Structure formats: C-alpha cells, structure tokens
Amino acid sequence: MSEMFDLPKWKPAPFLPEADARDGSLIFVVAVLCFLACMTALAVIAADRAARGWADQLTGEATVIVRPKGSESPDSAAARAAETLAGIPGVTEARALEREQAYDLIKPWLGDVADLEDLPVPRLVAVELNRKQPPSVLVLDAALKAQGLDATVDDHSLWINDIKRSASVARWLGGGVFLLIAGAAAAVIAFATRAGLAARRDVVEVLHLAGAEHVLIARLFQARFARIAATAGLFGAAAAMVTGAVLRLVGGGQGITPVLPFAWIDVLAVLPCPLIAAGVAAVAARLTASSLIGEMT
Known part of the structure; x- marks a missing residue:
C-alpha cells in the first residue's frame, strides 16, 4: 500500500541537454571543414613527395x-x-x-x-x-677541359632549386589554408556557443546568483562543443580516408595523377583530425563562454 503513495522521483534536467536539434547541422558543418583540412594535408604531402622525387632524380x-x-x-x-x-x-x-x-x-x-x-x-x-x-660540376668540367673539349656541364641545380622553392610554397599555402579552415571552425563553434548562452541567459544569471563560478559554466560549454567537434572530426577524417583511397585506386596506384603521388601510409596523416578539431572547439567555446558570461553577470 505504501508504494501507492510514493511521490514520483524528480531528476533535475542538465544545464545543457544531451541532444539538441541544432547539433546535427553543427556536426555537418564542422565535418565538412575537417574534411577539407584533411584533403589539404594529403595534397601537401603528395606535392612534397613529388618534389623530393624530382629533386632526387635530377641530383643523380x-x-x-x-x-x-x-x-x-x-x-x-x-x-x-x-x-x-x-x-x-x-x-x-x-x-x-x-x-x-x-x-x-x-x-x-x-x-x-x-x-x-x-x-x-x-x-x-x-x-x-x-x-x-656525386662529383661536382668543377670536377667534371676540369676533366673535360683536360682533354681539350669545348663542353658545358649542366647539373640541373637551377631546376632543383626551382622544385624545392615550389615545394616550399606548396607547404606554406597548405599551412595557410589549414589555418583558415581552423579559424572558420572556431568561428562556427563561437557562434553556436553564443546561441546556446543566449537561450539560457536566465539560467546563467540564476546560477551566478546561487554562487556558481564563471569557470564552471564555461567548462560545460567547452566540454559540450569539444565532444561535438571530435565527432565531426571523426566523420571528416573518415571521409578523407575514403576519398584518398579512391584517388589512389583510380590513379592506378599512384594517385589521381602521377604528378601528385599518393601512398597508403598518407591516410595516417588524418588520424589527429578529431583531436585537433576538439582542441580548437574547446578553446573557442571556452573563450566565447567566459566573455559572454562576464557580460551577462
């Protein structure tokens, strides 16, 4: 009989719900950015390999x-x-x-x-x-002159320097594109953090009056968006790995073109993507949340 009069157990709802209708869109956007970042990394690796191969060939x-x-x-x-x-x-x-x-x-x-x-x-x-x-140009030239030959030796050093310079430019461009993509991901996370805080402004003010510290509330947003970004990074890295495998198979084992050779081991370069995405999201969410909470309270 006593069970009939038991009061229903009440469980407080979390400050940030486990699932949000907007999480799917956010995961999609961050996953696309992670995919682009991974493909940029693979392209830079392939370009660097091609440049080193050409330079080694010309050196010999x-x-x-x-x-x-x-x-x-x-x-x-x-x-x-x-x-x-x-x-x-x-x-x-x-x-x-x-x-x-x-x-x-x-x-x-x-x-x-x-x-x-x-x-x-x-x-x-x-x-x-x-x-x-390899012998130097001076050694080859001296041997030819000793035989009375009118000859000019070209060791392709000019071409080698051009190839190395082009590879360096490709690496810098790839790094710049990667930073732009990371900045775009951080901006997306910051926007989502602002939206989440705006929707819970009243709760933030009550928590502050109850004695909750800014750091505690900001940490909730940091953990939430870090998990979302890690999931999106996993999807983006997986898509990049599949794309890289398809490019290698289509290119007959060399890549989409012999100019940019792609190796199976290159897919390992995308493995840190979920961790990097989570780190960027955590920093962006923490800074944005800390700033906005300070303004609210």
Whole structure:
C-alpha cells in the first residue's frame, strides 16, 4: 500500500541537454571543414613527395653539351667526352646521345626546319651520377677541359632549386589554408556557443546568483562543443580516408595523377583530425563562454 503513495522521483534536467536539434547541422558543418583540412594535408604531402622525387632524380643526373673544335666531328667529340666522364669517380654511366635525339630536343624551339644538318647543333652527353657521392660540376668540367673539349656541364641545380622553392610554397599555402579552415571552425563553434548562452541567459544569471563560478559554466560549454567537434572530426577524417583511397585506386596506384603521388601510409596523416578539431572547439567555446558570461553577470 505504501508504494501507492510514493511521490514520483524528480531528476533535475542538465544545464545543457544531451541532444539538441541544432547539433546535427553543427556536426555537418564542422565535418565538412575537417574534411577539407584533411584533403589539404594529403595534397601537401603528395606535392612534397613529388618534389623530393624530382629533386632526387635530377641530383643523380647531369647533361653535358659538347661543341666540336676544328675539324673534329660532333659525334667524335661527344664520344670522347662520354669516355672521359665515364672514368671519373662518382659517375655511374656516361653516354653520348644520337644525333637524331639532339635534333628532337631542339625542334620544338626551332619549329619545322627543312635541314638541320646546316646548323651547328651541339651533341649531348647524358651522365648518371652516384646519388650518395656525386662529383661536382668543377670536377667534371676540369676533366673535360683536360682533354681539350669545348663542353658545358649542366647539373640541373637551377631546376632543383626551382622544385624545392615550389615545394616550399606548396607547404606554406597548405599551412595557410589549414589555418583558415581552423579559424572558420572556431568561428562556427563561437557562434553556436553564443546561441546556446543566449537561450539560457536566465539560467546563467540564476546560477551566478546561487554562487556558481564563471569557470564552471564555461567548462560545460567547452566540454559540450569539444565532444561535438571530435565527432565531426571523426566523420571528416573518415571521409578523407575514403576519398584518398579512391584517388589512389583510380590513379592506378599512384594517385589521381602521377604528378601528385599518393601512398597508403598518407591516410595516417588524418588520424589527429578529431583531436585537433576538439582542441580548437574547446578553446573557442571556452573563450566565447567566459566573455559572454562576464557580460551577462
């Protein structure tokens, strides 16, 4: 009989409800931002890998332009230059290119020329270098001059510097885009925090009169939006991983294009995304909540 007269148990509602109708939209927006940030990171990694591959390839190569002297034929001068370079320590291979190959290299610059035989076309010698201990240009040039050859050595240092400069620009641009996306995510979280505080302004004032500290109330918003951002970051990172895998498969194992090679290990770069998103959201929510609570009270 006593159970019939028991009063219903009353449980206070949380200051911030566990589920909000606006959480879905917020998660979607932050997830899209996280996806864009992850794709930017993958693009920068691919660009850096491509630049390092090109630089390593050029570091192991050199081109020698040979001009004949006197009555010596261009082919003979090129063959003598290749033989001279082949004996230098650090040179893996040196071979004189055929006359037709030299013509093919200059035709795009000269256009349709009826007879290239009348032009003093120099011969080229392709030199493969030891990447670990390549000889310097001075060593190659001195060896050629010692044999009385009129030749110019190009170690592609100009191209290597351009590639490294381009890779550096890509890294800085990627970092700038990442910071812009992080700033956009922080602005979204700050806006959501303002909306949440505005909807609970009366409760904040009552809690303050009851002795609740600003830090305690701000911490509630910080934890709430950190969880939301972590969830959104997980969705965004997962979408980026799937997109990266599809790009690699579509590109035949190299990526969407050989210019930007993509490796399976690159997907690991997106794993910190949920933690970074949670950290950005926590900071933005804490600062915004602390500022607004101070104004309210």
